[in-house]
């Protein structure tokens with residue numbers, strides 16, 4: 001049965017105002033950087049909640065909203081995540097699990113297997129994708145376009161964190177399966193990425209990278 005409908009009447013803005021808003025938003029988003037050096041200063045929980053609520057406004061296939069944001073500020077949870085993530089990353093970087101082309105691609109970023117920030121940041125948010133759901137009747141139901149939907153939610157989460165003046169890193173300590181057991185998530189959930197949340201450290205440095213120009217990312221046909 002179709003849902004009832006409600007009016008949707010966002011204000012129609014003058015083009016100059018649209019241009020100004022678009023330009024301001026671009027400038028703000030262009031200032032976002034992935035941070036790997038965090039301050040230990042506390043971050044109020046409600047700010048993390050605001051970012052999760054923003055992410056959860058994302059569109060999703062058949063409106064299934066197939067995401068779970070697991071948040072923790074508990075020192076013992078963060079420590080366990082750090083240790084497990086470092087173990088996987090140590091095998092990647094030192095144990096030869098990363099293929100040569102991947103190592104070469106990471107080289108300019110200067111990353112290695114050490115992830116001390118996972119323990120010292122005030123919050124860790126792990127984004128899980130729900131591959132399917134189990135109804136109250138125990139019946140398994142489909143989710144649609146799960147990766148696309150969760151990817152869009154992740155983007156909105158990043159934007160919300162940045163907009164509030166916080167910093168994060170899109171972190172994928174691959175393989176991430178350890179997070180399912182460690183965070184006691186159900187069978188239908190798979191970790192997609194992990195976000196340490198905090199303020200950048202006072203001496204935070206980031207790679208001096210450039211973003212592709214419009215001519216390389218847009219094609220008009």
Ligand SMILES: Cc1cc2nc3c(=O)[nH]c(=O)nc-3n(C[C@H](O)[C@H](O)[C@H](O)COP(=O)(O)O)c2cc1C
Nearest residue numbers: 032033034035036109111169170171172173206209
């Ligand atoms: C899907 C995805 C996975 C990533 N995984 C990692 C990671 O495991 N470790 C890391 O240090 N950075 C990771 N990054 C961050 C990228 O290295 C970073 O976004 C890129 O270098 C561009 O820098 P910027 O975010 O500051 O613009 C990841 C980014 C994405 C989108």
